[in-house]
Amino acid sequence: MSAASQSATTAPSWLRVPDDANALVEKVWPVSASRRDDGVLLVGGFPATTLADRFGTPLWVLDEDEVRAQARRTLDAFRAAAGLHGAQARVYYAGKAFLSTEVVRWVTDEGLAVDVCTGGELAVALAAGADPARLGFHGNNKSVAELEAAVAAGVGSIVIDSPVEIERLAAIVERRGVTQSVLLRVNSGVHAETHDFLATAHEDQKFGFTLTDAPAAVARIREVGGLSLVGLHCHIGSQIFGTTGFQESASRIVELHATLLDGGALPVLNLGGGFGIAYTSADDPTPIEELAIGIADAVARECEVRGIPMPNLAFEPGRAIVGRAGITLYEVGTTKPVSLDGGETRHYVSVDGGMSDNARPALYGADYSARIASRTSDADPVLVRVVGKHCESGDIVVDAEYLPGDVAPGDLLAVPATGAYCFSLANTYNYVPRPPVVALRGGEARVIVRGETIDDLLARDAGVDHTPGKRMDMPALSERSETT
Structure with missing residues (x-):
């Protein structure tokens, strides 16, 4: 269903159909964010696809230069304002x-x-x-x-x-x-x-x-x-x-x-x-x-x-x-159109994280934006709800957003403005390990907080036999999950 046919009952009043569902809204994304010629999202000079391949998804990404610049700007602003009054x-x-x-x-x-x-x-x-x-x-x-x-x-x-x-x-x-x-x-x-x-x-x-x-x-x-x-x-x-x-x-x-x-x-x-x-x-x-x-x-x-x-x-x-210096990268796992009363359709896009790495929407209905980060698309925009993998109907990452109608499993999805109160509020609901945090600066991407593994979670369980040399053989969940 095209964006033009979406009813106002499913879209919030503030959300407008974009002329281009690939475009980055400047004030929402890190200053360094842009798109490469092939449509891949760049942050701090790094392709989102490269970051996902190297560190896995979900992944918190922080632009260190932007954090430092905003710290300087804020300090300068308040010092100057106070100084006007001695x-x-x-x-x-x-x-x-x-x-x-x-x-x-x-x-x-x-x-x-x-x-x-x-x-x-x-x-x-x-x-x-x-x-x-x-x-x-x-x-x-x-x-x-x-x-x-x-x-x-x-x-x-x-x-x-x-x-x-x-x-x-x-x-x-x-x-x-x-x-x-x-x-x-x-x-x-x-x-x-x-x-x-x-x-x-x-x-x-x-x-x-x-x-x-x-x-x-x-x-x-x-x-x-x-x-x-x-x-x-x-x-x-x-x-x-x-x-x-x-x-x-x-x-x-x-x-x-x-x-x-x-x-x-x-x-x-x-x-x-x-x-x-x-x-x-x-x-x-x-x-x-x-x-x-x-x-x-x-x-x-x-x-x-x-x-x-x-x-x-x-x-x-x-x-x-x-806040603005951070983005979260996810991989799309499933997409599903859901028929609603009145003949409307809501498109659900499920990602490999959720309320474990961003609790704010579930806590107080916080709104976020999203864009496909691994490519661009000429498909008409459709109204989507980006959701997580947890056992809660309130496990919503982005309640309402327009994405290209061909968003599909395997796409890399980026959610901007996640530098604040995402890592801080993270949890391991459903035994989903917390992602790593990667900082970008000077052509280098480095882990500043290590991601958890299922072995890390089991290590706290007193009912698991932790005798040296004895461990539970866990199947590899995915190639990416082991690269954190």
């Missing part, structure tokens, strides 16, 4: 978006600090050689052991998230005889225009203190001799476009900041991250320079109204640094 800015890379020792080295090389949320993320950052003084430690349920590790490592700042955490830290710093810098996470009450699961500054949720409860928490922190309160922290959500929400949140947080100054200086205001990227042709992300100026101007304006000096600013972008 303030300084620090940018923390939000490790939860994608964390590996190599990525930590890339962003710290480019001048960013790093934000971690668990003991595991802290361990990765330290293993990468990050300066502990340039680490921030988040999390709504940091254990005593995690706080002990952070203080012992000399983490630059810990973001306090609950009254219990104040007391845990108080005991730790007293026992160790040290002083630890902290910030207090505050919910501004601004409801970001994003999915409910991504909005993190409304009052009825697990993170931080309300504006009403924050003063008492600040008073308690200031009673503890070993805790040095350096500022407030607020994060309103993720995948946000525009500056309106950030500006309103800044207004409320600066008001609280001003009322607390009588008790002592608060040199830092951390306004979090959450800056959106384009996943589809319908997305229109705000340039980081515009965001930086809008937010810094809002803080400066609120401080001027209250007659107080502007604090130094801190930000925590993650997705905005790595």
Whole structure:
């Protein structure tokens, strides 16, 4: 069925029939993405077919140059915006978006600090050689052991998230005889225009203190001799476009900041991250320079109204640094037209990964794009749904996209903008091993996180006989699966 005959009931209102189902939407793909004369997708100068043959599929691919360039651009933008008002800015890379020792080295090389949320993320950052003084430690349920590790490592700042955490830290710093810098996470009450699961500054949720409860928490922190309160922290959500929400949140947080100054200086205001990227042709992300100026101007304006000096600013972008730099490569396994009520047809394209390597569509209905990466086609575009191989009807990779109507088993499919929250949220549902991560730079493609094998998964099963020399003979699943 041609695209023209597809009814609006199966296609979302934002999705338009493309003039060319092979064309790459520029804002969605890595800057280095293009097509070779034979139609093969190139990323960082590498043919997608070569990457798939060498490393197998599914495969996460990161353009290192793009990650580094976006890190520099973001840092420059916020430093320049803050500098217009005589303030300084620090940018923390939000490790939860994608964390590996190599990525930590890339962003710290480019001048960013790093934000971690668990003991595991802290361990990765330290293993990468990050300066502990340039680490921030988040999390709504940091254990005593995690706080002990952070203080012992000399983490630059810990973001306090609950009254219990104040007391845990108080005991730790007293026992160790040290002083630890902290910030207090505050919910501004601004409801970001994003999915409910991504909005993190409304009052009825697990993170931080309300504006009403924050003063008492600040008073308690200031009673503890070993805790040095350096500022407030607020994060309103993720995948946000525009500056309106950030500006309103800044207004409320600066008001609280001003009322607390009588008790002592608060040199830092951390306004979090959450800056959106384009996943589809319908997305229109705000340039980081515009965001930086809008937010810094809002803080400066609120401080001027209250007659107080502007604090130094801190930000925590993650997705905005790595999201666009990543793609995922899959191999098409089956295609199937499914007849729907009213005579419509939905074309299902099944790939060799799914919700194990990209959980975002299943978690909160995230939309993605896709293109055939191994060739071009003159076939009319058809509306497809790209799905995974897992035992869930919600195992959807791309809910709606137009691909050439001759998409077929064996085609290589590329999904862009998967650099953030795909590797991080990966799982082994149905005992599907997690793919490797390959970085591209300077004519070299190298594995920065090894892929798992079925043997890796069986190694954790206590019911398997792990006696040396004894192993279960597993049939080779495919030639590609063994090349990771």
